[in-house]
Amino acid sequence: MKGKLSDGTVIAVKQLSSKSKQGNREFLNEIGMISALHHPNLVKLYGCCIEGNQLLLVYEYLENNSLALALFGREEQRLNLDWATRKKICIGIARGLAYLHEESRLKIVHRDIKATNVLLDKDLNAKISDFGLAKLDEEENTHISTRIAGTIFGVVALEIVSGKSNTNYRPKEEFVYLLDWVRPCS
Template identity: 40%
Template sequence: MAFRAFFYCRKSADWVEGMEEKKVPTWRIFSLRELYLATNNFNYDNKLGEGGFGSVYWGQLWDGSQIAVKRLKVWSNKAEMEFAVKVEILGRVRHENLLSLRGYCAEGQERLIVYDYMPNLSLLSHLHGQHSSECHLSWERRMRIAIGSAEGIAYLHHNVTPHIIHRDVKASNVLLDSDFRAQVAEFGFAKLIPDGATHVTTRVKGTLGYLTPEYAMLGKASEGCDVYSFGILLLELASGRRPIERVDAEAEAHDHGVGAPAGQGEEAGGGGGSEAEGGLREGRDEEGGDGGDGERSEGA
């Protein structure tokens, strides 16, 4: 169903044009002092995480509103240009399933980007991280997260000029607001696609396990790369398993009936449709029951 939702977003121009967006909020320039105060001098206890471009800190402004501040890493002329592009992209892309810019700061050597704080953190934290044992993700919530993520990605592909390829669709880049609504993040360092171009060749950016082969090997990025990564994300969302896991081969063969050499029993990787469907059911995340929210699943 979520795959159908993605391709519906892709093909229906009327739907894209009529898509309900957030009312564009006002973003502003923050002073460095203001952000130092908000984050308690970028205290380690306020640190939410760290990625390839910098660290993210929780903060609270004078009016009580909570923010997330990304503090970019090393600085150079190239980084200055990337920062300007990121702010420009974030400032004009507005959609209910895309993390919006709240403001930025550029003082001295500091380059900081400010977003609204997402109280339910990332999808990754609920599947594999600090909230994974709390069972907040009912099947109904998972479906809404999948559809919301698809709508955000489709908006980048089809309703922004020039089009944007995210290039790093993954569970840690899907943030969740207080209602568990998906907010796709980290598209500011994505790649812009000129009109008429089918792909761009670029330095590979992404995460092992989510990368499509042609992008990983040749650096050819297209909207299809995001669709591939989204498909991996759907499997992760449904199964509760990471895209790449270290497993005991003997136990895996015993649990799922695979791994036998070709010619012994079923062919390796073979099996009829009923076996394949059974394997998918076996791989389903057992934590996706009614969950902590008490919602009844209609999609499982």
């Protein structure tokens, strides 16, 4: 949801379900992870609100919505992304991941990188969002699962380059997995 603060700042509000353990866990995880992180390729969390049974997260508003809509949305939602812009988006995602894995005080594995979790600002800079499944990468705690829960970055990069979704099925088109298009180099 789109909203506005009293100072006129436009914001995005994400509502999570407080009725499920997953909603509560994602809410706490998101606050704990992203509130400690500041990087140009990570979405900014302004705050949160718990009112009654509603869990709300307040983020910066990003004018161009998600990478998924830019690439695979309805015709009026899709953006005409040239090669330079596609490269800029890939590099932005990679910079955000490098920050999470190597440069931040907390070493974090996002675990859910996919086109819907990459947002685009007015200048089409990529910002990683949705830290609900993220885990701290604590080397001494090897029992903590850091397995990938969503799409891996390489698949997202293929989606950006090809303009094809890895998961969407369109009945009028022949169904082919994106990874089947990629052949190993010999």
